Amino acid sequence: MTTRRVLRWLAVIAAVPLLLMLIVAALLRLDYAGTPAAWAKSTGNDALWLGHAWVDGRRTAADVDALAARLGAMKDVYVHSGPIDADGTLPPAKYANAANLLTWWKARLPQVRISAWLGQTVNPDDEGYLVLSDAAVRARVVAGAKALVGLGFDGIHYDFEPVDDGDPSYLALMRETRQAIGSAALSVATQQIEPMPGAGFLFRTLGGHGKYWSPGYFRQMAELTDQVAIMTYDSWTPLQALYGGHVARQTAKALELTPATTDLLIGAPAYHDHMVGLSDYAESVAMAAEGTRLALTDHGPRPGLGLALYIDFAATEEDWREYEEHWVRPD
Template sequence: MRRRGERRRRILRGVAWAAVYALGMVLLVPSGAWMWWQRPPSASGTDVNALWARHQWVGETHTDAEYRSFADRLRRNRITDVYFHAGPFEADGTVPESLHRNAAALLAALRRYAPAVRAQAYLGQIRIVDGHGIIDLDDPNVRRNVLVTDKKFLDLGFAGIHYDFEPIYPDDTAFLTLLDDTRALTKTRGRLLSVAIEQKTLDDAAQPIFKALLPRTGRFHYPPRPTATFLRAVADRADQVAIMAYDTQLPTKSLVGLHFAKHAQWTLDLIGDRTTVFLGVPTYRPATGWAEDLPTALRGIRKGIDALDRRPRRPFGVGIYADWTTAEKDWRTYEREWPGEKRAEHRPIEQS
């Protein structure tokens, strides 16, 4: 009985120490992030940045004054690329003309007032995965229709095609085939192909485990995040890759900042020499993750740039999501927290 009681006490002590250790680790990460967060970033912002823009710009009429005001805002805030929502795709890969009846007027106005800005047609849909979704990219006929639709938008005068299909898992060869075919189209026309994709997985080795334990449909599906190999494959096929780094669902600003910093560092190290990278930042407040906001995201990305051994050879910047949630105070925050390179006197990024 005495031995059994001693063994029980040893087990309880072991469990107690394990609990203390686990609690210490839980506390150590936020406290370490808080200490790291206190030092302000030294990196500047960049002069190559993107904006996701609402559908009304291509779907509704606007006054000349509205166009002038919008163009002035783009110039002042160093926005070089605007992804104008022009879809979504129908299930068969087409887009009704009624959805973009004002596109020609918009593009003409931008040529007058912001000729350096690249206006891209933002097109996407919920991708069918395991029987759930709207558009089936595995169907060659659907992909063919998507390309025909892309050509119509290029004929209208858009500077490029911006894809946002979700979810995209890192075994999606049909998506890569679509990128190959679209790049062939845009390249012959002297236009751009850009892609919005989720942030890279934290650990590529964990993807097979998630895949085995969780289905890809339903509420608790495993995250559709690219592996390093898949993200490089996308970057090799696209002129621009916009990383949807927002929706962190983290509880403190230092943890949110650490998230943006690490993804900026990882992504730019991984594909920054292959393609132009835009790191998506939010101007909305998510339903969960109450600490996430625009100034925290911008500060975090600048700290991620500080951590680079060298700046990538290709241009990079942030992608603001989105113009329909960006208030005047957000633009002031952006100007303050993402200072231009000339003002900060940092080495300019190399153009390709």
């Protein structure tokens, strides 16, 4: 084979990924086209992830009062109460101030449901990773969740990452937790739904682990919980319109897959330290809100849909302004 032919083939091989990226970008930009309906906005079913400072003693009753002025349309908060140890246990020392927090919360914000947010890495390449396929580990996780509900939390919010698509052990954990906590709220932060066929395989090949869940697996998870919150951030999209399209696509898929009995929350990035630099420019609460509104407009009204802001300690005044202006009271 001549040098010229080799170079030609190399050029073709290099052009294929570029062409695929351009096609994906065009599709996402089309998803962001249109004008949201006036009615497509918050209906008071929003949520906020709260950091560990609320349960380890750094926050006070005065902080709850200050947060109350922010929450407005929020119905839920998820308070980081772990992380869970590698063997599945959750030492009470990790949430030493939770009882005080719950006392302050119930007195000041009885209308806002407060759930304990529990999670850990399940990536074998990470130190202290947790093996959900081990029934004994899951039993300890469930015991910790039950103890938190017994302490006074209104529910449990799980976030284990990265969970492979189709992993039966995560579904088993949901069933076992439901049996243990009864009617208390059970919610989960989910990975993104595969945006187009082949995306899951491509990311696994390049990234070494799964980023997306198939529609079928997402539906199974939604059927087992009271609420799903899709982590639509860290999308790796370099432009604002592409991120808006990404959120619109995720929301549209989730609206079709989530049972009417399960609340659906769309994660909005109220933080500014993305692993991929351009994402700090592309991703915002405003773009998440606009993408959600576009998908909702196409779908029609959906009770129980809301935005979930990640995360309280990183949220800026601009993030809160965008939440108000683009979602709670859009023009």
